[in-house]
Amino acid sequence: MRDSWKMHPVTQLFLARFREFIRQPEAVFWSYVFPLVMMIALGLAFRSEPLEAISIAVQEGPGAETLISLLKKEPSFVVSGGSAEECRRQLRAGQSELIVVVEPSVGQIAAGLPDYQYVFDPTRPGSVHARNMADDVLQRAAGRQDILNTSDQEVTEPGSRYIDFLVPGLIGMGLMGGGVWGVGFAIVDMRIRQLLKRFMGTPMKKPHFIIAMIFSRMVFMVPEIVIVLIVSRLLFGVKNHGSYATVALLIVLGAFEFAGIGLLIACRARTLEAVSGLMNLAMVPMWIGSGIFFSAKRFPEFVQPVVDLLPLTPLIAALRHVMQEGAGLLLILPELAIICIWGVVTFVVALKLFRWE
């Protein structure tokens, strides 16, 4: 009886987990629907559209009227006039990106032309953009000649939009959440019910149990990821520019990595409260730092080594390389190495530290 694979403890433990999972319809629903809702909401919020109109405030004073009519010639500008105080308020509130003030002419360069002062916030990309646009318009109106011959080619094709960037991030986030929550809660629940202790009273091998936990989690993750990929393709036209085999490999390794981390987090916790706290402690740095919603490269140079070694960062980076840029297996080897090290190390450490009773 033992000879057949069906009666192998790993198979039976896997089947038990699998049956418990599919017999909880609400758990299945949420683990598959949540990532979808997230993707659709963010995809709609950040859909790629041309920059909106640029609001410019002109401070009242001599020459303000002329300035307003000058600026209004540029169709993407929305120009309003107001007192110094009103203009400042609008800038602070984000209702305008730039204040232009007409200054008494010092008239050193060209007599008869007014001097302008730009008031803007250099930390706001929109503000900087508005300043440069307004400056161009005003300089040209005053007679500046552009010397170089330039031409624009506009690129908004699939692969370079925010949604194309976002989907790999969400897949990584789903793998992290599924692994950590799924494995962590299941283990602590079994510990509370004294089921782990009961298993310890049988000849069951500990690695068999742990392998089954990790493997079952990997299997639950596959449909979740496939659904996200299909819906993102149908709804937003997100394409995978790399090979599906490589994406599949990354998903399997990512699921393994985070199941291992979930196992480690839950390896000693005795209550659901304790394990929830530990899970959040582990996941928050990755939610923020690993580049789910924005590139992890935005963090200052000195934190990059830390960010790069977080378990989620290499997974998302590798998924983006493959899906957005069509990178092959060789190009993502460093990321794969970090993912595998996390998976193996957490598995071994968790097995050592695991509290069964």
Place this chain on the structure above:
Amino acid sequence: MTHAIECRQLTKVWPGNPPVEAVRGIDLVIEQGLCFGVLGPNGAGKTTTIEICEGLLTATSGEALVLGKSWNVQASEIREQIGISLQESRLSEKLSVLETLTLFRSFYRNGLDPKEVIARVSLQEKMHASIKSLSGGQRQRVSVATALVGNPRLLFLDEPTTGLDPQSRRELWRIITDFREGGGTVLLTTHYMDEAERLCDRVAIFDRGRILAEDSPRKLIADLGVEHVVEFSVAYTKDHHDREQPAETFGSGLPGVISARMESGHRCLSVREPHVAIPALLGLISEQQLQLTSLTTRQASLEDVFVHYAGRSLNDSGQEGVSA
């Protein structure tokens, strides 16, 4: 033949402030083929001792050999040969009876067919029902079935019938008796003295981490030299209601009476010859102008053995006791 269990100077101290000595030097030898009962109130060290024997806890000092093997060197061989039902483990609610037993079966090299075990615990009709849908007694039978499915030589049952209705208790007793008649050894803990008297070939009475007495139930009761217990209560007549209650030892020294004591609010006399003692008691009561408000007699039981050795009744142990 090797002993089923052999404990030598077993102790278990839980670290803490102050440390708790759950087991304080227990020597216990259990022969194969017996049903052995570990009795005592809650907190007596029963579960700690049994879990050391099950290999789930390690002793602070001393050693527990199971089927002649040591947990330190032959743990997996012992586990192949024992079956365990824990006091408080809850199986997965979403799995069916058959799925649960198939899972446990897969852990053992040599075991029984799960369906055969389901028949042995009379749950054929519930084979495909989820654990969630079972009653307390049925769940307990599944728990015992998970212990039987590895075809053990030694079965550990920790409080197998606590909280069950009489019919479920009898059903479990039948399963235990069947197993023992098939040549297996059973070690069970209970705080029901009637269960122990009925099922066990030998019992050890535990209290506060020590063994107070160990023998067959019949021998333990006989050794008390007491065959009957007379329980009674008295009150004063209206004219004398302001008098003090008689002493706790009221009735001692009467012919045929061995000892007198208060037990859970009742006056109890240990009596060798009720037909001599009861008339004498009635005489004393009327002589002291008291009124008899209740009188019952019963056979001496393990309960009385516990009282004899522990100096207090089971229910006075300071812990809540679940009554049968």
